[in-house]
Amino acid sequence: MYIIITIIRGVLLGAIQGLTEFLPVSSSGHLILFEKMGLAAPSVETNLFLHLATLLSVLVVMRKDVFSLFKRGEKKKLGWLLVATMPTVAVAFAFKYLLPEALSGAFLAPCFFLSATLLLLPSSNKRNAPNLKNAFLTGLAQGVAVLPGVSRSGTTISIMRVLGIEELEAARLSFLLSFPVIIGGVVLEIPETNFADFDALFILPAFISAFIVGLVSLKVMLKAFSSKNALPFSIYLYIVASFSAFLPFLS
Numbered sequence: 001m002y003i004i005i006t007i008i009r010g011v012l013l014g015a016i017q018g019l020t021e022f023l024p025v026s027s028s029g030h031l032i033l034f035e036k037m038g039l040a041a042p043s044v045e046t047n048l049f050l051h052l053a054t055l056l057s058v059l060v061v062m063r064k065d066v067f068s069l070f071k072r073g074e075k076k077k078l079g080w081l082l083v084a085t086m087p088t089v090a091v092a093f094a095f096k097y098l099l100p101e102a103l104s105g106a107f108l109a110p111c112f113f114l115s116a117t118l119l120l121l122p123s124s125n126k127r128n129a130p131n132l133k134n135a136f137l138t139g140l141a142q143g144v145a146v147l148p149g150v151s152r153s154g155t156t157i158s159i160m161r162v163l164g165i166e167e168l169e170a171a172r173l174s175f176l177l178s179f180p181v182i183i184g185g186v187v188l189e190i191p192e193t194n195f196a197d198f199d200a201l202f203i204l205p206a207f208i209s210a211f212i213v214g215l216v217s218l219k220v221m222l223k224a225f226s227s228k229n230a231l232p233f234s235i236y237l238y239i240v241a242s243f244s245a246f247l248p249f250l251s
Contacts, residue, residue, distance in 0.1 A: 091143020111149025
C-alpha cells in the first residue's frame with residue numbers, strides 16, 4: 001500500500017509541476033503553497049528532478065528553435081536571449097542575498113496577486129521587433145519572477161506584449177528564455193542535493209509525470225495562449241492569492 005501511495009503522490013506532484021511550469025500561474029508558488037498546506041514536503045532532490053523534467057520538455061517541444069539559435073541567421077535572436085538573461089541573473093542574485101526570505105515564499109499572496117494583474121495588462125498597439133531595449137526590460141521582469149508566486153511565463157509574455165512584441169513571438173521567446181533559467185536553477189540546486197536521500201519510488205514517477213504533462217502544457221501555451229484567454233488564469237490567481245493570504249489563519 002505504501003508503494004502505491006508513494007507512486008501516486010509522485011505522479012500528482014509531477015503533474016502539478018508540469019502544468020504550472022508553463023501555464024502562467026507560477027510553479028514555485030504552487031509547490032510552496034502545497035508545502036504550507038502540508039500536502040508536499042520540501043525537498044531539494046525533488047525540485048532538482050522536477051526542473052530537469054521540465055527542462056527536457058522544453059528541449060523536446062522547442063528543439064528546432066533551440067538548435068536553430070546556433071545557425072548564422074539566428075545570431076540576433078541568440079543575442080536577444082543573452083541580453084535578456086543578464087539582468088535576470090543580476091536581479092535573482094540580488095533577491096538571494098538581500099531578501100532571501102522572499103525566495104522562501106514569505107510574500108506568496110502579493111506575488112500571486114502581481115501575477116494575476118500582469119496578465120491583464122493590455123498589448124501595445126505598436127509592433128516592435130525584439131531589440132536590446134526590450135530584451136533588457138524583459139530580463140528585468142523575468143528576474144522578479146524568481147519570487148514564488150510570480151509566474152515567469154506570464155510575466156515575460158505580458159511585458160513583451162506591452163513592449164509591442166507580437167503574442168506568438170513573445171510566447172516562443174519566453175519559453176526559449178526558460179532554458180537558461182532552468183539550467184541555472186538546476187546548477188544551483190546540485191550542491192545542495194543529498195543523493196543519499198533519493199527515493200526512486202517517489203522521484204521517478206514525479207519526473208515522468210512532470211515531463212509528460214510539461215510537454216502538453218507547453219504545446220498548449222505555444223498554440224493557444226493569448227491576451228484574450230488570459231482572464232481565466234488571472235481570476236484563478238486572484239483566488240489563489242486570497243487563499244494564500246488567509247492560509248496562516250486557517251492552520
